[in-house]
Amino acid sequence: MNPYAFLAIAIISEVFGSSMLKVSNGFRRFFPSIGVVIGMGLAFYCLSISLITIPLGTAYAIWSGIGTALTALVGVIIYKESFNLKKFLGLALIIGGVIILKLAAGYSQ
Secondary structure, eight states: OHHHHHHHHHHHHHHHHHHHHHHTTTSSSHHHHHHHHHHHHHHHHHHHHHTTTTTTHHHHHHHHHHHHHHHHHHHHHSSSOOHHHHHHHHHHHHHHHHHHHHHHHHOOO
């Protein structure tokens, strides 16, 4: 399986686990708490598999950057959190940074 597929699974799993943190009520609710453990466990497992091939800095930048952006979008769409110009600019800078790091990694290989 492609290492970037494992990285994508890691990102989606981490976003799921982070989203479950919101509804776990400080780990007081059983099923959302199980969702956190499963999501984060799968995220770190898949991230570790992707690191066999993808350089650490590149993989972590993509994982954390896209994960942050998607988690913020989940907050806005599902949890009705506010979205303003500053949040948009911050997310755009994160995504831009991930793209630049990916391009830089492509030139060094």
